[in-house]
Amino acid sequence: MSKHHNQPTAADSKIRLRVRRQKDAQSLPYWEDFEIPYQKGHNVISLLMEVRKNPLNAQGQRVEPVVWDCNCLEEVCGACSMVINGRAQQGCTALVDQLDQPIVAEPLDKFPIVRDLVVDRTRMFENLKRVKAWVDIDGTYSLGMGVRQDPEEALTRYKLSECMSCGVCLQVCPQVALDNKFVGAAIINQVQLFNTHPVGTYKANERLDVLMQEGGIADCGNAQNCVEACPKSIPLTESIAKVGRAATMRMIRKHLGV
Numbered sequence: 492m493s494k495h496h497n498q499p500t501a502a503d504s505k506i507r508l509r510v511r512r513q514k515d516a517q518s519l520p521y522w523e524d525f526e527i528p529y530q531k532g533h534n535v536i537s538l539l540m541e542v543r544k545n546p547l548n549a550q551g552q553r554v555e556p557v558v559w560d561c562n563c564l565e566e567v568c569g570a571c572s573m574v575i576n577g578r579a580q581q582g583c584t585a586l587v588d589q590l591d592q593p594i595v596a597e598p599l600d601k602f603p604i605v606r607d608l609v610v611d612r613t614r615m616f617e618n619l620k621r622v623k624a625w626v627d628i629d630g631t632y633s634l635g636m637g638v639r640q641d642p643e644e645a646l647t648r649y650k651l652s653e654c655m656s657c658g659v660c661l662q663v664c665p666q667v668a669l670d671n672k673f674v675g676a677a678i679i680n681q682v683q684l685f686n687t688h689p690v691g692t693y694k695a696n697e698r699l700d701v702l703m704q705e706g707g708i709a710d711c712g713n714a715q716n717c718v719e720a721c722p723k724s725i726p727l728t729e730s731i732a733k734v735g736r737a738a739t740m741r742m743i744r745k746h747l748g749v
């Protein structure tokens with residue numbers, strides 16, 4: 492991404508957007524070009540909103556508006572992940588003034604396609620359920636004060652908790668494919684978060700046991716693309732290394748019956 496090449500200016504007056512479209516999971520993909528009147532401060536989601544308001548392609552033909560996912564518009568929910576100019580990222584924080592044109596938007600291809608830029612991230616949510624990525628409560632009544640936490644450790648965990656399940660780390664991982672079961676860095680990071688949380692730790696072994704099954708931590712190939720690409724700068728490779736060590740210890744203890 493260049494900050495100075497092919498940037499739109501008021502003089503160009505048009506922003507060129509190329510979208511990889513697909514009607515549904517069974518249809519063939521195709522490219523469609525759009526030209527949107529230049530306005531300072533657009534991001535890719537606001538461009539798509541302009542297309543929805545006036546769904547004419549670059550040839551002036553009326554087309555079905557492009558479909559995409561978004562929610563928070565401030566890089567917190569993770570819903571708007573897509574591949575923009577070849578890089579997996581959030582559409583809401585991809586600033587048009589910093590992107591080469593035509594801006595090329597494609598859906599993530601490590602998740603099943605739903606339509607246009609919408610993909611199905613169920614794989615991630617199902618795996619979060621499998622590893623019990625939560626802290627249980629045993630009722631709706633007050634449980635009293637929580638366990639006292641070391642502020643420094645709490646701060647470390649806070650960083651891990653910023654994961655928004657955006658799927659970017661799975662998209663860039665060479666070990667993740669549509670037809671395999673590798674859980675990916677985000678899930679392993681959540682295991683590290685909850686296994687080191689004073690209230691979550693009692694389920695640590697259950698979580699490690701899931702990660703020792705097919706698609707678990709042994710499938711990580713240490714490419715380290717995940718840590719480079721994570722928009723929240725989560726130290727994913729550290730989490731993977733720590734969970735890997737814990738899984739090895741768990742295996743040894745199980746083997747020795749201790």
Ligand code: SF4
Nearest residue numbers: 654655657658660721
């Ligand atoms: S770990 Fe980072 S890249 Fe992966 S899902 Fe969470 S926020 Fe997205």
Ligand code: FES
Nearest residue numbers: 562564566569583
């Ligand atoms: S809309 Fe929530 S991260 Fe972009």
